[in-house]
Amino acid sequence: MSVAPNRTVLYFPAVAYDLIQLAMFPLNYAIGGLCYLQPGQSEWNGDGFAAQDVSGSGKSLELLKQELLGGADIAFNEQDLVRLYDALPAVSARDHLIGRTWKGRIVRTGGSVLDLAEWAIVRPLSKLGLAWGKRYRSADQGDPLLFNWKGRVYSPVPLWGNVGMTDIRWRGETTATMNYDHQPWKDYFKLLSDENGRVVLLGVWTHKHIAGGWFTLTLDAETPTRA
Structure with a gap:
């Protein structure tokens, strides 16, 4: 545990991540299975990805960025998000x-697994003062889910185990990737904005070859990352 001005940050031993994700195997298996039930194919990294139609709604990339950075509470066209990501x-x-801690926000597309999480978990918990993020302590130690209560108490929620951070190719370009130790999942990131000291990443969560949802991460420079 570390104590920073006006906030308490918790850390769990590595064995807790392995044991908790093992106990949660049925739930995590079901989460992966839900990806196959999404209304859209959401397969954006196949052999023919370069020829895929990602014209989407036709919105300009600048407008898409403004809507994401402004926190627009709308369902985005997933093709638009892929086009912006590229x-x-x-x-x-x-x-x-x-070495950084992040504040998370789900980007809805109207039919992703993360959309379901937004409506069923994130929004109800927000009424209790809870918000989510991620924390990357080292190249092979990280928290894929970090809850905080009103910005005062931060605690990892190791339902999915530990994650490592590396660079992996997705849609033809190598970029920063969060790789789950025990799940067939990866999060790929691109830089959405780095203006006025505010760093924002656009992320896509994937289950094997399927994109299960999109989100943004905003740098939380005030919260300690390492114990």
């Missing part, structure tokens, strides 16, 4: 992820 600069796990 246009954004890649980031490095070592330079951009490791």
Whole structure:
């Protein structure tokens, strides 16, 4: 545990991540299975990805960025998000992820697994003062889910086990990736904004070859990352 001004940050031993994710195996298996039930195919990294139609709604990339950075509470066209992702600069796990804590926000598409999490979990918990994020302590130690209560108490929720941070190719470009130790899942990131000291990443969570949802991470520079 570490104590910073006006906030308490908790850390769990590595064995807790392994044991808790093992106990949660049925739930995590079901989460992966839900990806196959999404209304859209959401397969964006196949052999023919370069020829896929990602024209979407036709919105300009600048408008999409403004809506995401402004926190627009709308369902985005997933093709638009893929098109924006392709246009954004890649980031490095070592330079951009490791040693940092992040505030998360789900980007709804109207039919993803993360949409379900937004409506069933995130929004109800927000009424109790709870918000979610992620924490990357080292190249091979990280929290894929970090809850905080009113910005005062931060605690990892190791339902999915530990994660490592590396650079992996997705849609033809190598970029910072959060790789789950025990799940067939990865989060890929691109740089959405780095203006006025506010660093924001656009992320996509994948189950094997399927995109299960989109989100943004905003750098939380005030919360300690390492114990």
